[in-house]
Every structure is written in C-alpha cells, then in structure tokens.
Amino acid sequence: MSAILQAHALGKRYGRRQALAECTLEIPPGHVVGLVGPNGAGKSTLLKIACGMLAPSSGRIEVLGEAPAGSPAQLARVGYVAQDTPVYAGLSVADHLKFGAATNPRWDAALARTRIEQLGLDPKQKAGRLSGGQRAQLALTIAVAKRPELLLLDEPVASLDPLARRTFMRHLMESVAENGTSVILSSHLVSDLERVCDYLVVLVSSRVQLAGETEDLLGTHHRIVCTRREASSLPAGLTVVGATHTERQSTFIVRGPAEPPVGDWAAESLDLEDLVLTYMEHAAEPAPAAAATPSSTDHTPENAR
Amino acid sequence: MGEPVIEFHLDARSGISPYLQLVGQVRQALLLGLLAEGDKLPTVKEVVAAVAINPNTVSKAYRELEHLGLAAAKPGVGTFITRSLGQASLAEHGPLQQELRAWLVKARAAGLTEPGIEAMFQSTFRESATHAEEET
Numbered sequence: 001m002s003a004i005l006q007a008h009a010l011g012k013r014y015g016r017r018q019a020l021a022e023c024t025l026e027i028p029p030g031h032v033v034g035l036v037g038p039n040g041a042g043k044s045t046l047l048k049i050a051c052g053m054l055a056p057s058s059g060r061i062e063v064l065g066e067a068p069a070g071s072p073a074q075l076a077r078v079g080y081v082a083q084d085t086p087v088y089a090g091l092s093v094a095d096h097l098k099f100g101a102a103t104n105p106r107w108d109a110a111l112a113r114t115r116i117e118q119l120g121l122d123p124k125q126k127a128g129r130l131s132g133g134q135r136a137q138l139a140l141t142i143a144v145a146k147r148p149e150l151l152l153l154d155e156p157v158a159s160l161d162p163l164a165r166r167t168f169m170r171h172l173m174e175s176v177a178e179n180g181t182s183v184i185l186s187s188h189l190v191s192d193l194e195r196v197c198d199y200l201v202v203l204v205s206s207r208v209q210l211a212g213e214t215e216d217l218l219g220t221h222h223r224i225v226c227t228r229r230e231a232s233s234l235p236a237g238l239t240v241v242g243a244t245h246t247e248r249q250s251t252f253i254v255r256g257p258a259e260p261p262v263g264d265w266a267a268e269s270l271d272l273e274d275l276v277l278t279y280m281e282h283a284a285e286p287a288p289a290a291a292a293t294p295s296s297t298d299h300t301p302e303n304a305r
Numbered sequence: 306m307g308e309p310v311i312e313f314h315l316d317a318r319s320g321i322s323p324y325l326q327l328v329g330q331v332r333q334a335l336l337l338g339l340l341a342e343g344d345k346l347p348t349v350k351e352v353v354a355a356v357a358i359n360p361n362t363v364s365k366a367y368r369e370l371e372h373l374g375l376a377a378a379k380p381g382v383g384t385f386i387t388r389s390l391g392q393a394s395l396a397e398h399g400p401l402q403q404e405l406r407a408w409l410v411k412a413r414a415a416g417l418t419e420p421g422i423e424a425m426f427q428s429t430f431r432e433s434a435t436h437a438e439e440e441t
Binding site for chain 2: 166169171172173174194195197218271
C-alpha cells in the first residue's frame with residue numbers, strides 16, 4: 001500500500017514567518033502517528049495543509065495518493081478535528097449528527113448513534129453545555145462516523161483532564177482497531193502519545209527532526225554514560241544527538257548499533273520522552289552532521305560496569 | 306460478550322516494550338493458573354478499548370504468544386490459550402529453585418547487594434533471551 005501522507009520539501013510562510021520548512025515525510029498506512037513538538041513548531045500548519053484547509057507556499061504534498069481536498073472523493077476519505085475539538089455551541093448533539101449525515105457521503109448513522117449512546121450523551125443537549133471531554137468525544141464521533149481512511153486530530157486531548165484523556169484515547173483506539181483507520185494526532189506532550197502511537201514525527205522550529213516507527217527509533221537510540229571524553233572519540237557508526245559533560249563523566253545520546261564496544265561505559269535504552277526531548281534540545285543547536293551509516297555492527301559486548 | 310478472562314495493564318516506566326509486557330502478563334496469568342488451555346483471550350478491540358493502547362501492540366503480542374506456542378488464533382473467532390502453565394509446573398521445578406537459592410547465597414557471600422543481584426540477573430537474562438531468539 002502507498003503512503004498515507006507524502007510530503008516533499010513542503011513549506012508554509014505566513015508573511016515573514018516560516019511556519020513549516022523543508023518538510024519531507026513518507027508515512028506508511030496502518031499507523032497511529034504521533035506528531036510531537038513544542039507549541040508553535042508547525043504541527044497545526046502541517047495538519048491544516050494535510051486536510052486541505054491551507055495551501056502550502058512551497059513543496060508538494062499528497063494525502064492518500066491525492067492532493068489534499070483535491071476532489072470530493074478525497075475529502076470524504078480524510079477526517080479532521082481541529083484544535084480544541086470545536087463543535088457548534090448552539091446546536092444539539094442530534095443536530096450535529098444530522099449535519100454530519102447531510103454533509104458526508106459515507107456517513108455511518110448507526111455507528112454515530114451507538115457511540116453517542118455508549119458515551120451517555122443526551123441527543124437533545126446543546127453542544128455548548130457539554131463538558132470538555134464530552135465535546136471532544138462528540139467531535140471524534142462525527143469524524144469517525146464519516147468513516148475516513150485517515151483521521152487527522154490536532155491536539156485532541158490538550159484541554160482534557162487525565163480521565164477524559166484516557167477515555168478519549170480508548171475510544172479512538174477502539175475505532176482504529178475496528179475500522180483500520182490510520183491516524184495522525186498532534187500533541188506537545190509525549191506522555192499523551194507513547195501508549196497509542198507506533199510512529200513518531202518530531203517537529204521543532206518548523207522542521208522535521210525525526211520520523212519513524214516508534215519501536216525502531218527506541219531500538220536505535222541509546223544513552224551512553226562513560227568517563228569524560230569528546231564525542232569524536234566515540235566509535236564510527238554512532239551519531240551523537242545529544243551530549244552533556246561533567247568533570248569526570250560524559251553522557252551521550254547516540255543513534256546507532258546497540259552494543260557498547262569498551263568496558264568503561266554503560267549503554268542504556270531511552271524512553272520515548274527522553275528521546276523526543278533530546279531531539280528538541282538538539283534542534284535548538286547548530287545544524288547537525290548527516291547521519292553516518294554504521295559500517296559494522298559486530299561490536300563485541302563487554303560487561304558494563 | 307462475556308466478562309474478559311484477563312485484564313492487561315501497561316507500565317510506561319518499566320523500559321520493557323509494551324507488547325512484551327502484554328506477553329509477560331499472559332505468561333504470569335498462566336503461571337498463576339488464572340488462564341488455562343481453551344480460554345479465549347480478549348479481542349484486540351476489547352483490549353484497546355480497555356487500556357487505550359495501539360491495536361498493533363496487541364496484535365504483535367498475540368503473534369508472539371502464538372510463536373511461543375502458548376496461544377493459537379482461530380480466524381474470525383479469536384485467540385485461544387493452547388497450553389497451561391499451572392502451578393503444578395512451578396512445583397515440578399523444585400530442584401531448579403533449590404539451585405537458584407544456593408546461587409543467591411553464593412552471590413551474597415561474594416558481596417553482591419540486592420540491586421547488584423537484580424542487575425546481574427536482568428542483564429544475563431536478557432542476554433540469554435536474545436541468544437535463544439537467535440537460535441530459533
């Protein structure tokens with residue numbers, strides 16, 4: 001199957017501000033993709049371009065093999081929920097479903113009704129009187145009942161309390177399991193994403209810093225703690241993403257083969273949050289060297305101290 | 306849809322990949338006798354709806370259980386436990402436990418503290434698990 005989202009040198013400029021730059025991505029289908037980065041990194045811009053609400057200033061993008069919002073058929077295949085899960089305050093829950101049915105060719109009325117029942121929402125309730133969690137669930141219901149192949153969610157849980165977050169994610173994952181929908185959801189908190197995402201895109205200062213399957217990323221990044229040394233004295237094949245030093249000790253976050261080649265250091269695995277934060281800090285520094293391909297992976301393991 | 310036979314949970318701080326945590330929980334339940342041959346594991350949809358994790362994680366865990374010979378998928382029906390690892394099996398391994406006790410005594414005598422013992426066990430365990438994986 002072809003990529004759900006393919007971008008080449010995508011850029012977006014608001015006047016003099018570059019919101020997105022040189023964004024090149026190829027996201028395979030069947031994933032729940034976490035788009036993570038600090039506020040103002042360009043996450044919303046990328047999602048708005050992907051759903052066709054914004055036109056890029058430069059570069060190319062295809063979503064499900066077509067230009068975003070290039071045709072009514074393409075529009076029907078992509079669902080989008082904007083930041084803070086907006087709903088029409090003056091309309092009732094039932095009105096929202098009616099509106100969804102009238103505007104979406106593949107609308108699944110039974111699914112929408114069942115979900116609203118499961119959530120315990122009163123169809124006559126005005127959306128403006130729902131809690132934040134209920135509003136998010138209503139917006140998700142409409143997006144899911146549209147039966148999209150790709151669901152784009154911009155910070156869907158940012159304004160929700162922890163319980164509502166968990167509930168929202170449970171329902172989202174349930175519909176992914178049921179319909180095989182691909183999802184791209186953004187957040188500035190890794191903790192929101194780490195259980196649900198199996199693909200990660202890190203966006204910092206309008207640029208993509210890292211993209212790939214979560215498990216691969218975790219498997220190829222390590223923290224090396226060793227006696228103080230320069231990054232240049234590390235074995236070839238390791239790309240240094242982050243480095244800190246004390247008088248005696250150096251700590252490196254590296255990308256490369258797993259086994260530590262010498263005895264006076266310890267290599268540990270990273271959790272997703274550490275990994276993402278390292279790339280965010282790294283992005284604030286001068287441009288990195290291109291990642292070297294490891295020439296050899298047969299380092300002899302030594303006992304870590 | 307009856308009550309699920311097992312409930313999964315995830316520990317984000319454990320450093321163990323989520324799918325292996327699920328595999329471990331099934332093993333644990335088997336060892337404790339909470340799961341037995343013929344039990345139907347919850348569907349992927351049921352698990353993700355309860356735990357809010359990626360469906361691929363659950364599928365991967367179930368494939369691993371099949372690979373380990375602990376479960377089998379019946380297409381369109383579900384995934385079923387195919388082997389019991391009841392308490393009887395732990396009791397049968399009394400001699401192994403004896404050896405482990407003796408080893409622990411030696412380790413303490415050699416000056417290893419509890420965290421040291423744990424670290425050595427973890428690293429050796431992981432190492433031999435990787436080797437076992439390479440051999441199969």
